[in-house]
Amino acid sequence: MKNRRIKATLPPLPPPRLYFKFIVYTLVLFSVFYTTYLIYDRIHAIPHPVSQFVSHNYELIDEVITLSSTPKPTSDEDWPSIDVVFPIIGRDGGLLIWFLKSLELFWPHYNNVILLVERKDLFVIRAMIPANQGRYKVVVVNNPYAFAEQQYSKNLGYLTQQWYKLHTDRFSDADYSVIFESDLVINQLVKKSHWFRQGKPVIKILPYSWVLEHECWHVIRKHMCGNLLWKLGTEYAINGRERTFSDTEETYKEAKYNYMFTQPFIYPNKLFPAVRNHLEKTHAKKLVFFIRILTI
Numbered sequence: 001m002k003n004r005r006i007k008a009t010l011p012p013l014p015p016p017r018l019y020f021k022f023i024v025y026t027l028v029l030f031s032v033f034y035t036t037y038l039i040y041d042r043i044h045a046i047p048h049p050v051s052q053f054v055s056h057n058y059e060l061i062d063e064v065i066t067l068s069s070t071p072k073p074t075s076d077e078d079w080p081s082i083d084v085v086f087p088i089i090g091r092d093g094g095l096l097i098w099f100l101k102s103l104e105l106f107w108p109h110y111n112n113v114i115l116l117v118e119r120k121d122l123f124v125i126r127a128m129i130p131a132n133q134g135r136y137k138v139v140v141v142n143n144p145y146a147f148a149e150q151q152y153s154k155n156l157g158y159l160t161q162q163w164y165k166l167h168t169d170r171f172s173d174a175d176y177s178v179i180f181e182s183d184l185v186i187n188q189l190v191k192k193s194h195w196f197r198q199g200k201p202v203i204k205i206l207p208y209s210w211v212l213e214h215e216c217w218h219v220i221r222k223h224m225c226g227n228l229l230w231k232l233g234t235e236y237a238i239n240g241r242e243r244t245f246s247d248t249e250e251t252y253k254e255a256k257y258n259y260m261f262t263q264p265f266i267y268p269n270k271l272f273p274a275v276r277n278h279l280e281k282t283h284a285k286k287l288v289f290f291i292r293i294l295t296i
Helices: 016-045 090-106 119-127 146-151 154-165 208-214 216-225 229-239 271-283
Strands: 061-069 082-087 113-118 135-141 176-179 265-268
Touching: 061 119, 082 090, 082 154, 090 113, 090 119, 113 119, 119 135, 229 271, 265 271
Parallel strands: 082 113, 082 176, 113 135
Antiparallel strands: 061 135, 176 265
């Protein structure tokens, strides 16, 4: 029996018109799904009033606990009274140990270290603070947006931190406050010239024009949002409204500089009530009810 060679034949290819239809239908479906996603995301990004989450009997400070108050060491420099204000949450307690060690080593001439802690994190933070060393106070603060953080927006924690920092003068009776974040340590001897020049505090600023040009994360946000989020938020807070096409430099104050780009920050404590009063006057409402949730 002769071997027969079996010829494998492929099915005929569909006409090019079908390929074209398939591509068109795929693009249409993708556009529909993507547009639906954008609409859904935009609806959930609309600012919502926080007043529905905030108690009218809100009190900022729940308790003040003095943990240690050792004498301040002498210094050759004439330091003004400066408190170190430190908002912190429980999961960053491990970082706190290293910050306090670096503080006592390189800058022991502070007035007090004031740790802003919510009640739920108090046990963890207290366990991280060394006994019989430094001048440490824990201020147990009430978070006015705690319910909203749990139920509504996972990103509200940053807004709560800003809320605490805006009330720094309520926690400190010093002339100045230096605000640190939990992921910082001091790595060199701190001198008065680092904080003050010609009797005035040194506040580092960065032009937003530079940020737009060089800082990658902000450049991405610029393309997504049309501008820098913090720049727009600052302008809205200062002016009491959003910018319109008819606004000029005389009618709308532009935020040209980022004052919180480089940490830590040092400000005179008398500045904070002035800022709060300006915001409440500009927006004609209590600050706790003015702040809005942005699910971004």
